Amino acid sequence: MAVFGGKKVHQIVTGIGTNGLAQVVVAVAFSFLVRIFSAPGPALLPDNDYDDDDDDVPNNDSPDGETPTPTGKVTPVTIRWNNINCSISDKSSNSVRFLLKNLSGEAKPGRLLAIMGPSGSGKTTLLNVLAGQLAASPRLHLNGLLEFNGKPSSRNAYKFAYVRQEDLFFSQLTVRETLSLAIELQLPHISSVEERDEYVNNLLFKIGLVSCADTNVGDAKVRGISGGEKKRLSLACELLASPSVIFADEPTTGLDAFQAEKVMETLRQLALDGHTVICSIHQPRGSVYSKFDDIILLTDGSLVYAGAAGDEPLAYFSKFGYHCPDHVNPAEFLADLISIDYSSSDSVYSSQKRINGLVESFSQRQSTIIYATPITLDDLSKSRRRISKRTVAKRKGGWWKQFWLLLRRAWMQASRDAPTNKVRARMSIASAIIFGSVFWRMGKSQTSIQDRMGLLQVAAINTAMAALTKTVGVFPKERSIVDRERAKGSYTLGPYLFSKLLAEAPIGAAFPLMFGAVLYPMARLHPTLMRFGKFCGIVTAESFAASAMGLTVGAMVPTTEAAMAVGPSLMTVFIVFGGYYVNPENTPIIFRWIPSVSLIRWAFQGLCINEFHGLQFDHQNSFDTQTGEQALERLSFGRSTIRDTLLAQNRILLFWYCTTYLLLEKNKPKYQQLETTPPTHGKPHLKLEELNSEQVDQTHEAPEVSQTGPASDEPLDSTEVDPVGSFILEGAQ
Numbered sequence: 001m002a003v004f005g006g007k008k009v010h011q012i013v014t015g016i017g018t019n020g021l022a023q024v025v026v027a028v029a030f031s032f033l034v035r036i037f038s039a040p041g042p043a044l045l046p047d048n049d050y051d052d053d054d055d056d057v058p059n060n061d062s063p064d065g066e067t068p069t070p071t072g073k074v075t076p077v078t079i080r081w082n083n084i085n086c087s088i089s090d091k092s093s094n095s096v097r098f099l100l101k102n103l104s105g106e107a108k109p110g111r112l113l114a115i116m117g118p119s120g121s122g123k124t125t126l127l128n129v130l131a132g133q134l135a136a137s138p139r140l141h142l143n144g145l146l147e148f149n150g151k152p153s154s155r156n157a158y159k160f161a162y163v164r165q166e167d168l169f170f171s172q173l174t175v176r177e178t179l180s181l182a183i184e185l186q187l188p189h190i191s192s193v194e195e196r197d198e199y200v201n202n203l204l205f206k207i208g209l210v211s212c213a214d215t216n217v218g219d220a221k222v223r224g225i226s227g228g229e230k231k232r233l234s235l236a237c238e239l240l241a242s243p244s245v246i247f248a249d250e251p252t253t254g255l256d257a258f259q260a261e262k263v264m265e266t267l268r269q270l271a272l273d274g275h276t277v278i279c280s281i282h283q284p285r286g287s288v289y290s291k292f293d294d295i296i297l298l299t300d301g302s303l304v305y306a307g308a309a310g311d312e313p314l315a316y317f318s319k320f321g322y323h324c325p326d327h328v329n330p331a332e333f334l335a336d337l338i339s340i341d342y343s344s345s346d347s348v349y350s351s352q353k354r355i356n357g358l359v360e361s362f363s364q365r366q367s368t369i370i371y372a373t374p375i376t377l378d379d380l381s382k383s384r385r386r387i388s389k390r391t392v393a394k395r396k397g398g399w400w401k402q403f404w405l406l407l408r409r410a411w412m413q414a415s416r417d418a419p420t421n422k423v424r425a426r427m428s429i430a431s432a433i434i435f436g437s438v439f440w441r442m443g444k445s446q447t448s449i450q451d452r453m454g455l456l457q458v459a460a461i462n463t464a465m466a467a468l469t470k471t472v473g474v475f476p477k478e479r480s481i482v483d484r485e486r487a488k489g490s491y492t493l494g495p496y497l498f499s500k501l502l503a504e505a506p507i508g509a510a511f512p513l514m515f516g517a518v519l520y521p522m523a524r525l526h527p528t529l530m531r532f533g534k535f536c537g538i539v540t541a542e543s544f545a546a547s548a549m550g551l552t553v554g555a556m557v558p559t560t561e562a563a564m565a566v567g568p569s570l571m572t573v574f575i576v577f578g579g580y581y582v583n584p585e586n587t588p589i590i591f592r593w594i595p596s597v598s599l600i601r602w603a604f605q606g607l608c609i610n611e612f613h614g615l616q617f618d619h620q621n622s623f624d625t626q627t628g629e630q631a632l633e634r635l636s637f638g639r640s641t642i643r644d645t646l647l648a649q650n651r652i653l654l655f656w657y658c659t660t661y662l663l664l665e666k667n668k669p670k671y672q673q674l675e676t677t678p679p680t681h682g683k684p685h686l687k688l689e690e691l692n693s694e695q696v697d698q699t700h701e702a703p704e705v706s707q708t709g710p711a712s713d714e715p716l717d718s719t720e721v722d723p724v725g726s727f728i729l730e731g732a733q
């Protein structure tokens, strides 16, 4: 409870200044302190494991029918896993590589479990498996047993939080707004504003974000909160529904030592509050290591140690002659012990031998552990049936509620993004001035016909490109946030896409309007107000259609870089068939469909009809173009109207929106299913044994005894090895 101590509260209170908010915050702080000292405390460790068979299983947002609070009751969950194997097959080399090999362990409520190991040892993979978030792949094969409170595969019956390495937020929202909106989306039953504000304030205190509560989250363009604060905000967002288990993937990566320690302290506090906390971490400093209750040491997907943290692993490894020198960070010692030293071929050989020996030694210890809960296949299917019923019952706020909330958020994000909006405005005006200068005050000569067509074509291209590049530049990142939120069940796709379309429309329209307003008089296009209005309408419709196309590209490819490559390339095709370079009537038959789906072509056609209708040109010869209608005939635009072109643009817009919807639906994250197998008491699963041993990447190599350690003459697989401390399956007491 150190975080809620007097010093901390004093810092918080002085940090928030003397504004009106201060009184509210102080009042909340006071009630919070009263709560701490008058109540038994939020850490509700289980006397007995939670019985999943009870009718009151917390399968909704309010386990006990009360409003959940971040300081409220946490349903304790013990996770056990046994013989987890994860392999990936490579068809080209006909081999199988094991990412996780026969891993077993346990994570308990009230304890902070750290998964440590060198880079590539499988920390994130194990964390993802436990969290049920391992990205699905037909090449992956995942099996083993996973139990929650003694019941297999009942993950959906409890609430989980997963704090990923990358912290993604809407940059223009403040910390408070981010949390408040997340509460409205995830906990719709907290309907009153006061209740919600109290919830947010409690959460801000708990996570230590009071001092930056009203600061924008920020991004690369405009600095907002710090990296550590972002990490804690990620935690806060995940804590909203009082999850029983918190997974955190490398929560200290990218943070300085001070911020890393603060984040780990927050995780430790959450463990003390009764959550089961599991994090992966690379090489923590000593003060961070001391916060762990349990650790798992992984190397190349194998267990080297699993059990209590602190001095226990040091004592365990000293049995094999590996002593941690005085004044050395134990985490560094352990990391060095299980890492391959690539400095020379000899050191690679000896370190590999040492690691193989340690892995083998630990696996022999592990094989003596009898898996705690016998599970029958009947149990598994019953459990799955129960869970699927409960999952169906889980509902968030209705369509309209989601729509309004997302509309508010999309509007805040779009309207407050001053740097982006300023750049877009400057670019629109600058390009209009450049084109206006090149096509300065066009007259009615014969040559002005070509100039007009050229100008209208570049206007169509410029408008489309500006909208497309802006969208593909930001949407892939936004999609990652939306995927995460949808995976949590915060909202569905329909309200998200509609709200985005509506919120961004006014701002999206402003830039083509600016462009038109500057260009039109400079180039002296058809000088009537009605024609100017239609010009602006056509470029605005085109801009929306190009944005919609950008959304499709962003939904199709995984990264911004890929979207930036694909989007303009696709647009180039539409430019070629944009009506100016290739006449639709001369288009080869196999490409004839392209002009009809090219938004550039319809915008150009609309602009030409708007410009040329009713124009008279100076002429000397009988073969000169005398009227605008004749010019339109030359482009094969003579038989259509502006209305036709706008309808075609709308159809294209709708097509791209529907495609985006389908792609987002289809590309939503899918997770690898754990093939549950009955326990084999520490033995490798039969299927794995059946694999050709040559194909298996060092998985079942014979144990080798380390020759580098001082006690290399002591057989590592000796039964004399004292089981140091309690093995994790027996619970780190």
Ligand SMILES: Nc1ncnc2c1ncn2[C@@H]1O[C@H](COP(=O)(O)OP(=O)(O)OP(=O)(O)O)[C@@H](O)[C@H]1O
Pocket: 088, 099, 117, 118, 119, 120, 121, 122, 123, 124, 125, 126, 137, 280, 282
């Ligand atoms: N879907 C996958 N396809 C192929 N290889 C994979 C896949 N997932 C993980 N791996 C491989 O499995 C190994 C373990 O990856 P993992 O990300 O779990 O390691 P890690 O210990 O978390 O590493 P780091 O500390 O660098 O994040 C790596 O060699 C990685 O390349």
